[in-house]
Amino acid sequence: MSSTPQCEAMAEDALLLRFGDAIDVAINAQVHAAARRLHARCPGLEIVPAYASLLLRFDPAQWPAREGRSPHEQLIDTVLAALQQADQEREADRQVDIPVLYGGECGPDLAEVAILTALSVEQVIARHAAASYRVAMLGFAPGFPYLLGLDPGLATPRRHDPRQRVPAGSVAIGGSQTGIYPAELPGGWRLIGRTPLRLFHVDAPTPSLLRPGDRVRFQPIDAATFERLAGAATP
Amino acid sequence: MSIEVLKPGLLSSLQDGGRTGQAALGVGHAGAMDVPAWRLANALVGNTGDEAALEFTLIGPTLRFERAATIALCGAIPTAEVDGHALPGWTRCRLPAGSVLRLGGMAQGCRGYLAVGGGFAATPVLGSRSTDLHAGLGPFGGRALREGDRLELDPHHADSLHGTPQPQVQAQPWSLDPRAWFEPEPIALALLPGTHTDRLEAASQSMLHGQTFRLSKDANRTACRLDGHRLDLQQPLELISEAVLPGTVQLPPSGQPIVLLAEAPVTGGYPRIGQLAAVDLPRLAQRRPGDTVCFHACTLEEAQQRLAEHRDRLERLLAAIARRLAAAS
Known part of the structure; x- marks a missing residue:
């Protein structure tokens, strides 16, 4: 290297x-x-x-x-x-797919992101879901992934007025990065959708769904799929 | 059988040695702010491991013991009484079932520890019984104690000094000497160089290593801010987040340095103008808002040397306590 x-x-x-x-x-x-x-x-x-x-x-x-x-x-x-020392064999990156319900109550800032980026809502979703991301690091809160690889056309400044409570699972854009809130937390990133998956669960054998270095893709889902997956994720 | 929280005090939480090895997942260390005091409190009640103790801040809680228990108070000692009897600190005491322990304010110091024989029976979260208030991890969902909470005791612990239970409070005849905990101000803290120490203006560099700073009211288990002198960088730095540790001294744009403490986040993006020697972290943890501190530069070798000596002394003291308890039983 x-x-x-x-x-x-x-x-x-x-x-x-x-x-x-x-x-x-x-x-x-x-x-x-x-x-x-x-x-x-x-x-x-x-x-x-x-x-x-x-x-x-x-x-x-x-x-x-x-x-x-x-x-x-x-x-x-x-x-x-x-x-x-050279690697004996290069281990493949772990790939994790994250289903996301974009917009609506789950992504209250999606329309604003579309205006700020001069794209349609559909284009924002398509571009966000088309990219392959890398978990640069976890921080801010247990299991919070800072993801690299956002389409530069989607970069959006943080909100002037951060929210006191961002719901768990919110998928958000902050500057040139995107991330997922693993728990209800305060936050200033713009919320474009929500995943029904639990990102951090202290009783699980592997508490964090994502690890540093993982590859992440977002898959758009509809409300019915969100409900079904959310039901399955509840312990 | 448990202990009921009648009054929670100012900020009380269960703490042990902290949560290690999880920083890559964004999970901080947390744990007792004054680790030596926490260990000594445990040792005095005969605990030998990583048992959780109750850490309280400036004003202690009021607790009702449903069963008899052996307890010890270490660190900063609040006023303490059971049914009108004053209770000494830095020793162990036997409380009969039904005792109400009232802890008040402290004359000196900031954080006290209450250990019970057998430890508090909280379920470990990610390998620790520490409360991480910031992340919401640990006992009671990671929050401070509230009125009405019940602290469970280890049901299997055969807790007795020896002989038949006495109806009155009994204090052991010997105690530890706590004088080392309470130093005259300003206390001098050793500071290792940080990544950006040499990016401070010359005047700020000499201020950092010479002037006295005052602990602000903006202090919690995560960090404390230092007032008194504004420090400036030669020019603003645009930094990306990197790992930070308990003891990292950051300089936010306000110019008032911030020292990260036990509940430090795992990453931070402010300039880092120093790293407190680990041996001095518990000493800072015992300073209260308004207290004064000053820093002196130290090398890594000096910091490691002092830490090793300090650990040796603590281990010898813990062993001596264990011997004395064994001889008495």
């Missing part, structure tokens, strides 16, 4: 690897490729991907200072070596 990341000792037990300083599909792909290699080759690290960086949490007691090399320096040596 890839250029060598910049390494920054962030805390006693934390190292930050930085691959760039922009929200960019190619840089984020490097982040996830690196995360995958480190998962496979450096067990015992907690790996937290963001847009252009990876946080590594480690136990400094496992890396005692040796030959004048501090725990962080030894970890950097190990990590950079692991990132340099």
Whole structure:
């Protein structure tokens, strides 16, 4: 792959690897490729991907200072070596399809997004559902995916007046990104639809439907399908 | 058998050592703000693991115990009484069934811990009994305690000092020395360099490492804001979100630094002008709004060294408590 990341000792037990300083599909792909290699080759690290960086949490007691090399320096040596090795086989990205009921009560800002982007409502839906997205990172709230890959023609500024309560499952556009609210939360992104799927469920074997690096597609559904899927998703 | 919350206090929640290993899913750490105080409270009642304790803030709760229980108060100590008897902190006490424990305000410090023998019996969420108020995870759906809540006790815990239960409150004859918790102001906190420390204006850099800051009223388990001096960057920075940690010092456009605490989010997009040494996080957690702090620069090696020494001392103290309890039983 890839250029060598910049390494920054962030805390006693934390190292930050930085691959760039922009929200960019190619840089984020490097982040996830690196995360995958480190998962496979450096067990015992907690790996937290963001847009252009990876946080590594480690136990400094496992890396005692040796030959004048501090725990962080030894970890950097190990990590950079692991990132340099070629992949044996490239594991395919996980693909997750998210059904969405666009517009109406579920997407109260859809018409406004259409006006702001000078598109028809149908065009907004078609373009939003046509793209393939990448989960750049999860943050803001448990299971909230920041998705890269929005059609630039759909970029819409955030609302001036954020909502106190955005319903769980809301699919939204904020600037050049799109995302899904996993729970009822405050939020300023523009709501264009809603998924009946539960994105975050603490009692599920895998609590988050989405993981960093996953590929996501949205599938438009009608109200009857939404009801059926929502019934199936309720525990 | 349980404990009924008659009054919740200002902000009371169950906390343990925190939720680890879930940051990639957007789940923060949470957990006790003053981890050493939480561990010592547990040790005094004979708990040895990661049992949840009740963390309360500035004003403690009033609780009715349906069964006899062994308790300990550590950290900031509120006024504490049971049926007119004052209860000491930093030791363990035996409360008979039916006791009403009234915790009031604190003369010093900000956060106290109430541990019970056997721990509170909350179902772990993502591996922890900590309450994450911001994310709404953990006991009571991730909210602070309210009047009428019932805190369940471990039903299998054989909770007795020894001998037959006494009808009165009994306090153990020895206690820990809490003086290390209560330092004169302003307390000095060690600060590791942050990504953007050198992007501060020269005057702001020297202010950060020399001047005294005051904790604002804008403080919770997520973060506390520091007032007193406005810090400026050489020029505005447009940053993208990156991982942040408890202890990360951020500089929002207001120029008032914000220190992230136990419930820090997993990512943030403000300039990062420092990282509090981990050993000093519990000391900051015991400062209350209006208290003053100052920072001094430290290296990673110094921070790791102090943290290791601090952990050794705490482990020795925990072991000594366990020995003393074993000898007494």
